[in-house]
Amino acid sequence: MKLRIFGIFLFFSLWIFVVILSTSCKNSGPSTPYDMPFSPTPTFTSTPTPVVHVIGPVNVFVEDKGVGVPNLMVEAIPPSGVTVYSQATTASGTAAFNPPYLELGNWTFVVPAQTPFPYAPSTITMPVTTANETANFNTAGTAVYLTPTVPESFTSTNPSSPYTYYMVYSQPGNLFVPSTLAFTGFPTNWSGSYGPAILGYGSADAGSVTVIANNCVDQAPSFAVTLTDSTGHVRAISSQQTITKAFTSNVTVTWTTTGLNSNFCNDGNGIGIVYGTLNVSTSNACSYDVSVQVSMNTGDCCYSQFQTPNGNSSAANCGGGSIGFGPGSYNCTINSTATWGALNCSFRGQSNTVGVPTSGSTQLLSVNY
Numbered sequence: 001m002k003l004r005i006f007g008i009f010l011f012f013s014l015w016i017f018v019v020i021l022s023t024s025c026k027n028s029g030p031s032t033p034y035d036m037p038f039s040p041t042p043t044f045t046s047t048p049t050p051v052v053h054v055i056g057p058v059n060v061f062v063e064d065k066g067v068g069v070p071n072l073m074v075e076a077i078p079p080s081g082v083t084v085y086s087q088a089t090t091a092s093g094t095a096a097f098n099p100p101y102l103e104l105g106n107w108t109f110v111v112p113a114q115t116p117f118p119y120a121p122s123t124i125t126m127p128v129t130t131a132n133e134t135a136n137f138n139t140a141g142t143a144v145y146l147t148p149t150v151p152e153s154f155t156s157t158n159p160s161s162p163y164t165y166y167m168v169y170s171q172p173g174n175l176f177v178p179s180t181l182a183f184t185g186f187p188t189n190w191s192g193s194y195g196p197a198i199l200g201y202g203s204a205d206a207g208s209v210t211v212i213a214n215n216c217v218d219q220a221p222s223f224a225v226t227l228t229d230s231t232g233h234v235r236a237i238s239s240q241q242t243i244t245k246a247f248t249s250n251v252t253v254t255w256t257t258t259g260l261n262s263n264f265c266n267d268g269n270g271i272g273i274v275y276g277t278l279n280v281s282t283s284n285a286c287s288y289d290v291s292v293q294v295s296m297n298t299g300d301c302c303y304s305q306f307q308t309p310n311g312n313s314s315a316a317n318c319g320g321g322s323i324g325f326g327p328g329s330y331n332c333t334i335n336s337t338a339t340w341g342a343l344n345c346s347f348r349g350q351s352n353t354v355g356v357p358t359s360g361s362t363q364l365l366s367v368n369y
Helices: 001-024
Strands: 057-066 073-078 085-088 094-097 104-111 122-128 134-138 143-148 163-170 179-184 190-195 206-215 223-228 233-235 251-266 269-285 292-297 305-308 310-316 322-323 328-336 341-349 350-356 359-367
Touching: 057 073, 057 104, 057 269, 057 322, 085 094, 104 134, 104 233, 143 223, 143 233, 179 190, 179 206, 190 223, 251 292, 251 310, 251 341, 292 305
Parallel strands: 057 134
Antiparallel strands: 057 094, 073 085, 073 104, 104 122, 143 163, 163 206, 179 223, 190 206, 223 233, 251 269, 251 359, 269 328, 292 322, 292 341, 305 310, 305 328, 341 350
């Protein structure tokens, strides 16, 4: 009897355990984020971006010296860089590039170096946002500038130091023109050099100019530089540059009578003969730069004559001319009428006329410069 009661008790215990276990294992829904039920990924439908085709040309205009440049080959490179288009400019200087579809974005336009044109390779990069836009090449506003590195002056007839200038060839336009340099305006014994030999491959090519004195100099050089392209066209001229002369040169002319005599003109009138010395003296002056012009005036007897080691001349009022004299002393003879004549002396734009003295010395002219 006891064994039977124990069996019944064990059976009910097992049944209760099974019920409790089945209840605890039942999935009644998610209790944490990791127990979310599976759901399929949603499907989105995308709308394709429409392709916009721009139709029409992009243009290039090339201008030099104020007019369009014809028959010049120009290149155009679209943003993709896949193709390089080439086109010659028309009579008006315009090249039109008309691809099937115009790419929008940054285009590059190139003027390559080509004969017989004087241009260096020149480039424009510009955004193109619509058809019929134009890239403009031009050479406007070219100039050359010289700047002395130190204040320029010379204090003697034999300056030893060269004079240097910083040089810039400015091309504010975008069509570059290489050019060679030449000097204008150097007086005797001044000369110049420069480097590099050719300027103009960019918007502001730089170089230098050197000016030197060779041997004796007594004139301040005032010079300019010119830039000339390969066709012979002058592209730019600098302003005048002057190296200041910081001392004074002097030339003085005197006459000293050494003797008198007389003769007769072919009309029976008397002629006065004066023997004397013409002297040309200098101070801080270069002999090559001194040429004093002297002529003689006399009365109405055209037998009169000015006789010198540098040649003879009739009186100026009888059709005779002047005779040139450099530094030195010259023994001369004056054949004149009863007035003994007069000497006219001129140098560097100054002149003076003095009657010939019958004795002693007289100053004919004194010029400072």
